[in-house]
Amino acid sequence: MLILTHFAMTALFYGVACGLFFVTLSRGHEGLGRHAFPALLAGVMSHVVYVAVDLMGDDTPPMSDIHSTLTVLSLGIVLAFLFATWRKPAMAILGAFVTPVVLVFFLASSLGRSVAHVPAGVRSALLPIHIVVNIAGFAAFALSFAAALAYVVQERLLKQKRLGGIFQRLPPLHVLDTFGLRATSIGVPLLTFSIISGVLIAVRSQPGLASLGATQLFAVVAWLVFAGVLLLRLAIGWRGRRAALGTILGFVCVLAVLVGYVARAGGGA
Amino acid sequence: MSDEIVVVGLSHHTAPIALRERLSVEPERLATQLGELVGSGLVAEGVIVSTCNRVEVYGTADDPKSAAEKVRAFLEHQCEGTEFAGQVGPTVYARRGEAAVRHTFRVAASLDSLVVGEPQILGQVKEAYEAASSAGTVGTLLGRAFTRAFAVAKRVRSETEIAAGTVSVSSVASALARKIFGDLRGRRVILLGAGEMGEAAAKALAGDDAALTVINRSPEKAERVAGECGGRAADYMQLAEELHRADVVITSTSAPGYVLTTELMKGVAKARRGLPLFLIDIAVPRDVDPRVGDFENVFLYDVDDLQQVAQENLAQRKRAAESAERIIEMEVAEFEAWRRSLALTPTIVAMRQRYQAIVKAELERTLPRLGDLSAKERKALDKMAGAVVNKLLHAPMTELKATNGTAEGPIMVAAAQRLFGTLEPAAAHDRPSLVSDGLVAEKTKA
Numbered sequence: 009m010l011i012l013t014h015f016a017m018t019a020l021f022y023g024v025a026c027g028l029f030f031v032t033l034s035r036g037h038e039g040l041g042r043h044a045f046p047a048l049l050a051g052v053m054s055h056v057v058y059v060a061v062d063l064m065g066d067d068t069p070p071m072s073d074i075h076s077t078l079t080v081l082s083l084g085i086v087l088a089f090l091f092a093t094w095r096k097p098a099m100a101i102l103g104a105f106v107t108p109v110v111l112v113f114f115l116a117s118s119l120g121r122s123v124a125h126v127p128a129g130v131r132s133a134l135l136p137i138h139i140v141v142n143i144a145g146f147a148a149f150a151l152s153f154a155a156a157l158a159y160v161v162q163e164r165l166l167k168q169k170r171l172g173g174i175f176q177r178l179p180p181l182h183v184l185d186t187f188g189l190r191a192t193s194i195g196v197p198l199l200t201f202s203i204i205s206g207v208l209i210a211v212r213s214q215p216g217l218a219s220l221g222a223t224q225l226f227a228v229v230a231w232l233v234f235a236g237v238l239l240l241r242l243a244i245g246w247r248g249r250r251a252a253l254g255t256i257l258g259f260v261c262v263l264a265v266l267v268g269y270v271a272r273a274g275g276g277a
Numbered sequence: 278m279s280d281e282i283v284v285v286g287l288s289h290h291t292a293p294i295a296l297r298e299r300l301s302v303e304p305e306r307l308a309t310q311l312g313e314l315v316g317s318g319l320v321a322e323g324v325i326v327s328t329c330n331r332v333e334v335y336g337t338a339d340d341p342k343s344a345a346e347k348v349r350a351f352l353e354h355q356c357e358g359t360e361f362a363g364q365v366g367p368t369v370y371a372r373r374g375e376a377a378v379r380h381t382f383r384v385a386a387s388l389d390s391l392v393v394g395e396p397q398i399l400g401q402v403k404e405a406y407e408a409a410s411s412a413g414t415v416g417t418l419l420g421r422a423f424t425r426a427f428a429v430a431k432r433v434r435s436e437t438e439i440a441a442g443t444v445s446v447s448s449v450a451s452a453l454a455r456k457i458f459g460d461l462r463g464r465r466v467i468l469l470g471a472g473e474m475g476e477a478a479a480k481a482l483a484g485d486d487a488a489l490t491v492i493n494r495s496p497e498k499a500e501r502v503a504g505e506c507g508g509r510a511a512d513y514m515q516l517a518e519e520l521h522r523a524d525v526v527i528t529s530t531s532a533p534g535y536v537l538t539t540e541l542m543k544g545v546a547k548a549r550r551g552l553p554l555f556l557i558d559i560a561v562p563r564d565v566d567p568r569v570g571d572f573e574n575v576f577l578y579d580v581d582d583l584q585q586v587a588q589e590n591l592a593q594r595k596r597a598a599e600s601a602e603r604i605i606e607m608e609v610a611e612f613e614a615w616r617r618s619l620a621l622t623p624t625i626v627a628m629r630q631r632y633q634a635i636v637k638a639e640l641e642r643t644l645p646r647l648g649d650l651s652a653k654e655r656k657a658l659d660k661m662a663g664a665v666v667n668k669l670l671h672a673p674m675t676e677l678k679a680t681n682g683t684a685e686g687p688i689m690v691a692a693a694q695r696l697f698g699t700l701e702p703a704a705a706h707d708r709p710s711l712v713s714d715g716l717v718a719e720k721t722k723a
Contacts, residue, residue, distance in 0.1 A: 036438075166457070167570075169582055171589075176441070180459040181553060245550030248574045 014058035019115060021051030022086075026107035033104040036173045044103055048086065055083045055114070074270055077226075078117035080139075081146050082110045088147035089154075092191070098179050099187065105154035119270050134205050142202040142227065148195030149234055149259060155188035156255035163249050185248055188255055189241060196238050199231045226265045233258030280321060280418055281616075282377040283341040285348040285369060286333025289391050292368035294329075296361050300352060302327040307405070308412040315414045319347045322419040324409040326384070328401045330391050335381060337418045345371035378422055378616075379609045385426035386433040387440075388601055394439040394594045399430045417619075422612065429608045436604060437597040442590030446583045447477040449590070450557045453583075454482060454525050457555050457576060461485035464524040467492060469516070469536065471502045474580070475529025475559045480506050482525060490523075492516055494530075520545045520554075527557045528564035536564040546572050557583070617682040624690050625674060627699035632670060636662045673697075 025047035032041030059079060089106045093099040158178055165175040178184075206224060237254040240246040246254065287297065302310050302325055314323045320336025327333075334352070338344030353365045372380045383389045385402045406423045409415045415423070434440055443452045451461075458464050464487045468479040471493050479502075483489045489508025492515075493499035499510035511519055520526065520541075530536055537556065542565075546554070551574050558565040558579040570577030640662055644650065650658070673693060680689045693699070 162456075166453075166576055169578070169586075171453070171586055175456070180455060181457050183459045245552075247551040248553055250551065250573065 011058065011061050014054055014061060015118065018051055018054040018058050019111070021047055021054055022107060022111045022114060025051055025103065026111050029101070029103035029107055033101055033174060033177055036177055045100070048103065048107065052083070052086050052090070055086070059083060075117050078113045080143055082113035082117065084143035084147040085110050085113070085150040088144070088151055092151055098183070101177055101179070102154050102158055105157045106151065109150050109154065116266070116270050134209055138202055138205040138209060141198050141205070145195045145198030145202055146230065148191045148198060149230060149262065152188045152191035152195060152255050153259035155184045155191060156252035159184040159188065159252040160249065160256065181248065185251065188252065192234055192238050192255065196231070196235050199227060199234070203227055203231055226262065229265050230258065230262045233261050280337045280339050281341045281374045282381070282418060282422055283320065283336050283338055283344050283348070284333055284372040284377040284380050285345050285352065286331060287368045287370065288331035288333070288389065291370060296364065296368060297329065297332055299359060299361050300332040300355055302332065304408065307408045311409055311412045311414045314348070314351065319351060320344050322416040323414040324405055324419055324423065326402055326405040328398065331384070335419060337416065341373040345373060375609060375613055378612050379605060381422050381426045382429045382605045382608055385430040386601060386605065387430070388598055388605070392444055393598055396440060399427070403427065418616065421615065425608065425612055429605065433601045433604055437600045439594055439597040439601050441593055441597065444587050444591045444594065446474055446559070446580065446587055447481040449583045449586045450478040450527070450578070451481040451485060453578065454555055455485070457553055458524055461487045463488060465490065465522055466525040466527065467519055467523045468502065468506070468508070469526060469528045469564065470530030470560060471498050472529030472559060475527050476502060476506060478527050478557060478559060479508070483507050487525070490519060492519060517541065517545065521548045523554065525555045525557065527559060529559045530564050531560070532564060533562060535566045537566065537569060539566050539568050542569045542572065542575070546575060614682060617686070621677060621681050621690065624693055624699065625677065628670060628673070628693065628697045629666070631697060631699055632666045636666055
């Protein structure tokens with residue numbers, strides 16, 4: 009019952025924050041917009057309690073199944089967003105793109121509650137580091153996706169010469185592009201480390217049995233696309249719209265893998 | 278009669294620039310002028326707002342009509358012996374009382390500006406107020422009016438979109454460049470050609486610390502414009518190489534055909550490897566082939582686009598001005614209520630003092646007859662006496678405050694002064710008649 013209450017409260021706060029960010033972006037309603045961050049912070053607090061209660065009631069470490077992966081990942085994205093936009097009021101409006109992702113991930117976490125016990129051998133000292141780095145990497149990709157989405161919208165408005173409220177409220181193109189590049193540059197090495205450490209843990213615990221599970225495939229697909237975008241950015245000067253579309257495509261691939269596993273876990277597979 | 282605010286002056290609405298220039302007061306002469314105005318008794322308090330768009334004297338007087346005439350004469354006197362002699366009078370406007378307060382608020386909130394919503398006026402009014410404060414010519418009424426005006430201006434800016442968007446072609450270009458590149462410091466701007474509007478846009482961008490390069494078919498002209506705008510001149514033959522490195526290009530040539538053709542720009546775009554390029558085509562006929570605007574990471578705006586944005590922003594400001602006027606009306610009403618309460622204050626204070634004096638005298642007469650009272654008992658008696666005064670005065674004071682500012686107000690004050698015996702002996706001789714006004718008689722009949 010307690011866990012359900014916290015789930016509902018967290019979802020409600022994130023939903024309210026999402027709505028407030030959206031109203032601020034679309035209508036420029038600063039009065040309402042002022043409450044978006046407090047609502048998001050309330051969601052974070054409720055989310056932390058929810059994760060704590062969830063972990064206490066479950067023997068498995070976080071990210072061992074799709075449910076806990078999404079629960080912790082959505083929290084990681086919010087924290088990364090708060091960290092990245094700290095004292096950058098112009099970037100706060102990205103909340104309109106980040107909070108829907110957070111909300112969707114968080115709500116989806118309730119669909120895939122399949123218990124996947126982690127064997128005792130896997131619980132090495134490397135595991136917590138692997139988990140934290142993994143979450144940080146995905147959170148960086150989510151921020152990169154939000155900036156890319158904002159870039160595409162802003163670029164479209166500029167090309168079409170529709171310079172109204174949304175255009176005025178979104179950050180400059182260069183700022184969004186740099187933010188996206190930075191987030192991808194942070195995300196790729198983090199996920200590289202996470203994948204290598206994951207393989208090490210798996211090989212050490214079950215030599216010969218290591219195979220691609222839900223979250224592993226999820227990580228590999230994300231890594232492939234984002235590393236590709238980063239490579240193209242650095243090697244052949246991909247920037248702006250093209251880089252933004254690549255980033256969005258990468259995140260859509262991640263979402264597709266995720267949806268597949270949520271559906272499978274939800275179906276009891 | 279209580280003091281009222283009076284504003285006398287001329288502005289871009291009424292007077293040509295030459296006359297405004299003649300009457301403008303340099304900052305170093307402000308204290309002397311204010312001293313003359315207040316010292317000679319034209320106004321009780323005084324502030325002079327002198328900008329390129331207005332010269333206005335703000336003052337207070339118990340006879341605002343006469344004060345306005347005197348200040349008008351003072352302004353006319355400034356132009357005596359000049360080519361403007363006799364021309365000042367018709368251009369001067371005067372506002373008194375509530376209208377003067379409204380004018381003060383509207384000026385500070387930039388509703389009376391040439392470009393509605395421009396931000397400089399608030400700073401200029403603040404400077405004028407500070408100069409007057411230093412000269413010692415600001416009292417309670419003007420002090421309150423100006424501090425409220427600053428708060429109203431801030432409120433208008435935050436609650437309406439009065440300052441949203443830019444309203445000139447050059448500032449629109451500069452604002453758009455900032456929306457693409459963020460900070461313009463160190464960004465490379467090319468001015469191609471030397472049209473007047475192009476120069477204005479280049480100056481606006483150079484003002485944001487962008488590095489300006491001027492290219493013209495005539496090297497002499499390029500050098501001259503570069504010198505005026507604070508940039509460097511480059512040879513026309515280097516145009517393609519300069520374009521490779523540029524962030525913003527303003528074209529303003531008088532060439533009959535396209536200068537930046539699709540062929541040229543295809544090569545440029547390739548060499549730039551996806552770097553964004555903002556092209557501002559201010560020339561008529563256009564210098565940039567419109568198809569260039571379809572290139573990836575190239576943003577092309579011509580003079581019509583920029584003018585349309587400027588006009589939309591201006592229309593938006595006009596809409597915002599309507600909401601701003603509503604805010605101003607609310608604030609004027611609040612200010613007037615406060616000002617009227619100033620007139621009531623001496624009567625209320627006198628009523629209270631009189632009752633307190635009576636109670637104190639009676640207590641002093643009675644206390645010796647009550648024998649030895651403890652400090653606690655004395656305190657209780659004092660408290661009771663205070664409560665009696667408050668309760669007796671509650672109803673008349675509430676009524677006075679309620680009618681303050683209405684037609685009945687002055688009659689009620691006069692009645693209170695007579696009934697409570699608070700009139701000064703001298704004033705008691707010319708006390709107003711209650712019945713002659715008709716209001717009391719009507720009330721009695723009713």
